[in-house]
Amino acid sequence: MDTLIQQLINGLTIGSFYALVALGYSMVYGVMKLINFAHGDLFTLGSYIGYTVLVVGASWVTATFGIWGGMAIALVAAMIGIGVAGLVMERIAYRPVYKAGRLPLVVSALGMSFVISQGIMAIWGPNPQAYLSGWTPKDFLQFGNIRVPVLQIAILVLALGLMALIYWLVERTTFGAAIRAAAQDRDTATLMGINFNLIIFFVFALGPALGGMAGVMQGLKYTRISFNMGWLYGLKAFTATILGGIGNIPGAMIGGLLLGVMEALFEGYVSGAWKDVFIFLILILVLIWRPTGLFGEKTAEKV
């Protein structure tokens, strides 16, 4: 029972990272019909920006703003930095080839993925780096036999809060309705006075910004980061996107959380070494039996 609860909490935490990254895939795909394969590497870049804020400023940022303030600054820095990186990427890697069709876009996305991950290696070096524990809170909450780090709870609450915010924005506001309208029918949305370029700007800033924040959260939770971790994270988050139904915002969130929980349960009860195989087995099974994902009907109508 304790293992179950422990793994559920762990699963929700990592699942919330997948969900935040999956939101970026799903938003960009919904509007542009483009799978942004560089998205996982933006996640990594966010992790390194957070690392830099905490390392370079370890004595200054943390000393001035305290442990929580330092982490908040790292998160905001990654959010802004990766939001801008997303916009730059759209400008240089995608906009010039929109007219060429979907395949050149995918190639450009893969190229961008290598550029970012190799760029990270060039700047921060090929060895993994660590979010040192001196910059993060070490308190635990004790529930019976279960010990949960306060930091993990804070991360989980923040991630779920961000998801709730995005859900509200996309599903409940007029601007969100405009994003969904533009995703569905660009020409008709233009007739309504929706500026498609504004929508592109929005998804390419917000999607990556969420991924960048998830990158910092991953560093805070697991401490170890490496320049090429975005590949595996990206693929898992992509699996979550497919699981929930690509282009579907609530689907991406639920797909991410579900995938994280399944991974943690598999790790806890079956095998930690085989968990990645298990995740990609899920991807294959979903693609075979339900390619539109769990919340696919709505998406099928959209496309």
Added chain:
Amino acid sequence: MAAVLQVETLFVSYGAVEALKGISLELDEGDIVAVLGSNGAGKTTLLKSISRLLVPRSGSIRLRGADINKFAPYQLIQQGIAHVPEGRKVFATLTVEENLRMGVFGVRTMAPGKEYKKTREWIFRLFPRLLERRKQLAGTLSGGEQQMLAIGRGLISKPSLMLLDEPSLGLAPVIAQEIFRVIRQIHQEEKVSILLVEQNARKALGLARYGYILETGKIAIQGEACDLRNDERVKAAYLGGAKVNISACGSMS
């Protein structure tokens, strides 16, 4: 009367295929003009060019005397143009209300406030069915209801010029009748200038003051609607050789 819309020798092509080969037409303020023709004659191409969804090869389009290229496509709704596209094109995964809100998205002065609510009430009076179904996803509506929503979505921005692309397409006759009744009402009560594209020549000529008949990208015939209804070529090709009461002509305008 001042012209709200002037199209001059418009050429539009899709790659090597010429869709419009030098179209000129005019719509006066408060007037209602029909553009008729069979499938592929270039009717939709004409409307899409006016809305700047297509870029013409040459020719000019003027909106109240100003070159339409001055405005970005998404800014045209601010200029009072509402384009109700062919095939309704409602946003299927948005609710009826959200679809209506999209109709004023580009109109800053109409940001959901009093004015918006008043206009929406008026649209619900025109189409009571939309009121019943306001919380429903637009994709679950019937074809006729979707057309009502498409027109309502165009009307909610209180346009001065409406471009209607085949509003009766694929609708049961009784529903089409209803749609045409509302178009007439909008035109008469709200003084909206209307450019109506239709395949249903009989209905369109019953409604419009003036008509253009498009054949493979060119204007084949044009004239007062009542003259067109009595034109032998029009009767044979578009009205199925129906007998039309000639005396209707005088009482029209």
